Amino acid sequence: MDAAQFEYIAPGDVIIEGVPAAEMTICAATGRAVGRLRGFIVDAAERHIRYLVVRGSGVFAKTTLLPFSMPRVDFDSRTIRVDVTDQQLWQLRDFTPDAILA
Secondary structure, three states: OOHHHEEEEOHHHOEEOOEEOOOOEEEOOOOOEEEEEEEEEEEOOOOEEEEEEEEOOOOOOOEEEEEOOOOEEEOOOOEEEOOOOHHHHHHOOOOOHHHHHO
């Protein structure tokens, strides 16, 4: 992938229907919380969000990218649910922002 094709946008710079995206919780399709939103990776040419930058929880947590597919935002609970299964989460565990921004 060409790093110039993508750019990082901080969640504090994004407003979703009047609500700041900073510190939203990201949930998998099962409803399980997978981490906190740390940013967005945007296709620079098309200006579309391609990935969410998510910081997992726990002692061994790390930052990974999740595809921005079929997102559903719950403003009351400040969550973004993405259509990603637990198996897909496991497969994406090493897909980091450095993989496409470096």
